[in-house]
Amino acid sequence: MAAPVTASGAPAREKRNRERIRPSWRGWLLRLLLTAASGYVFYLSFAPRPLWWLAPLAFAGFGLALRGRRLWGGLGYGFVFGLAMYLPLLIWLQDFLGADFGPWPWLALSATLAAYLGVGGALCTLVARLPGAPAWMALVIIATETPRTWWPLGGFPWGRVAFSQPEGAFLSLASIGGAPLVGFAVVLSGFGLAALLTRLNRQRHTLIAPAAATLVPVLAGLAAWPTIATAAEGGTLTVATVQGNAPNVGLALLNESATLRTNHLRQSEQLAAEIRAGAQPEPDLVIWPETATDSFGRADPVLNQAVADLGAPTLVGARFRPPGGQAQNVEIVWDPQTGPGARYAKQQLVPFAEFVPARAIAEWVTPFVDDTSDMLPGSAPSVLDVAGTRVATPICYEIAYDYVSRDAVDNGAQLIVLPTNNAWFGKSEMSYQQLAMARLRAVEHSRAVVVSATSGVSAMIAPDGTITASTSEFTAASLVGRVPLRDTTTLSDRLGAWTEYGLVSAALAGVLIGLGYGRRTRRASADDTRATGAE
Structure with a gap:
């Protein structure tokens, strides 16, 4: 028969309960603060700051916060870590949309x-008790990057x-091993x-x-x-860029x-004058940036003259609008003698800017839907023959996607x-974040x-990722x-995408092993409890 609880014993029991609750609450708060601080440190590792070494330290802090946590705790701390990183990283969206949209x-x-x-x-908590836990946890984190390049709305690898x-x-x-291997090495070092x-x-x-x-990754x-x-x-x-502003x-x-x-025609005229005066060397190739002009699939005498004055084949970034056809975001090979030729159409379009998904729903929150027509994505690899060279031409946002530059190099591109x-995004960090991606691609493909x-920022990048000139x-x-x-x-x-597939497969295997290990552990614990009770 259980002993009755006396009045004098109740306060003592309540005191013991308070003592158990207090350190638990304090520990939760400290872990939360550590997680948020680690996420912000991860953000600080991104361009324009040259603080790459902060990234493994951020994951070290995140790993400490996850230690001993269960599934739901891992989910919450992972979300806080991500939010503390992404909120400051993507603040340039506010520069783009302006105050009318609000922060939503x-x-x-x-x-x-x-x-x-x-x-x-959450999945890290399943593999954290396996031998070699830092490696399994790093695999899990990098594996989550794959689905978010697909979904939602075509993904967002930023x-x-x-x-x-x-x-x-x-x-x-x-x-x-491309971006997946670099990411795995960073996270492994941090969790280690x-x-x-x-x-x-x-x-x-x-x-x-540990x-x-x-x-080892370092x-x-x-x-x-x-x-x-x-x-x-x-x-x-010899390559020249035209940054018209x-x-x-x-x-x-x-x-x-x-x-x-007008701005790019003016800057082209200025560059042509410098070339004629000998202040700049004669280029073999000139590059206009993305959507610097509209092109309607017919003669353009003004642009013809501008390219002829430059005296070199020019890649012209244009919003291409063929008569009766759907608009495309393209790079056009423009010859000084023969005018426009081959073109590459952007494959990976930007949702709500170059196409509007779920248009009926988007109308509720996007006031310019009626003025935005869907562009037609391209389907051919981003490679063009110009100036006697095979050139990869990923357009803007596409540099974040592994397959675009890789397919072009596989098709013989010698230069990217x-x-x-990026004028949409004001004087924010966005241009520098994109420039960092271009530097990674230079090393990944051994291409300038x-x-x-x-x-801006326009730049020339050596195959080792070094910036040799910039604006x-x-x-x-x-x-x-x-x-x-x-x-x-x-x-x-x-290796292509097989590096990524291999890392994702290993992560899935680790999660399955972790699930089985957790079940066996819980079963053994329950058996021990029953055995103790029987004694």
């Missing part, structure tokens, strides 16, 4: 992307771990450091595995750097097509050109990259320089 698109996109890290945090690494120890790994910190008071032999997880990246070559293999090309008006740029065209129009932007934002300027043409096929190119 920015908040909704940030929360959607953070949810993927929430799922990653903020991938690898894009925080345009320089530093890990970047060289892009030539081996977290495991190492939790074992510092234990015996030395228990430190070997120390290896921390250091050492592997450093060891790979001597294999990163920059020398020309197929000659060199644009008004800093955000979404109102929709009504400034004539201004963009990135035409972009030339960025041509309407309002400022919201200025009219041109860059002229020689770039190497390369034919090397990196291991990353040869």
Whole structure:
């Protein structure tokens, strides 16, 4: 028979309960603050700050916060980590949309992307007790990057771990396994450091595995750097960019097509004058940025004359509107003698800017839906023959997607050109974030990259990711320089998407093993409890 609870015993029991609750509450709050701080530190690792080394430290903090958590706790902490990173990373959406939209698109996109890290945090709790836990946890986090390049609305790869690494120890790994391997190495190093910190008071032999997880990715990246070559293999090309500038008006740029065209014609005239005067070398190829003009599929005497004055084949970024056809975002090969020729049409269109998904629903929250017609996506690889060279021409947003540049290089591209129009996003970090992606692609494919932007930042990037020349934002300027043409096929190119598929498959295997391990652990615990009760 149970002993009765006396009045004098109740206060003592309540005191013990309060003592148990207080440290639990305090621990939860500290973990929450650590998670949020770690997410913000992760944001700080992205361009324009050259703080790539903060990324593994951010995941070390996140790993400490996840230690000992269960599924729902991991989900919550992962979401907070993602939200603390994405909210500041994507603030440029406010520059684009302006005050009329309010913060809701920015908040909704940030929360959607953070949810993927929430799922990653939850799944990390399933693999955290497996041998080699830091590796399994890193696989899980990187695996969540794959579905968010697909969904929702065609995906949004911004903020991938690898894009925080345009320089530093890990970047060289892009030539081996592309963005997925770079991201895995960063996260593994961070989770390894977290495991190492939790074992510092234990015996030395228990430190070997977490120390290896921390250091091996860094050492592997450093060891790979001597294999990163920059020398020309197929000659060199003198390339010029035309940055005509644009008004800093955000979404109102929709009504400034004539201004963009005038500005780029004016800057082309200035560049042609400098070439004639000998102040600039004669280019082999000139690049206009994305949507710098409208093209209607017919003769354009003014643009013909501008290209003829430059005296070199020109890649013209245009909004192509054929008579009776659907508009496309294209790069057109414009010859000084024969005019417009082959063109590449952007494949990966931007939702709510170049096409409107779920238009009937979008009308509730998007006031310009009626004025926005859907563009027609292209289907051919982003590669064009110009100036005697095979040139990859991913357009703007496409640089964030692995397949676009990879398919072009697989089709023989010796140089990557990135035409972009970032004037929409004001003087924000967006242009620098995109530039960091271009630097990663340079190493991934062992190709020079030339960025041509309407309002900056235009840049020339060596095959090792080094920026050799660049412009400022919201200025009219041109860059002229020689770039190497390369034919090397990196291991990353040869492996293609199989690196990503392999990492995702390993992550799924780890989660399944973790689920089985958890069931066995709970069953063994229940058996022990029953055995103790029987005694």
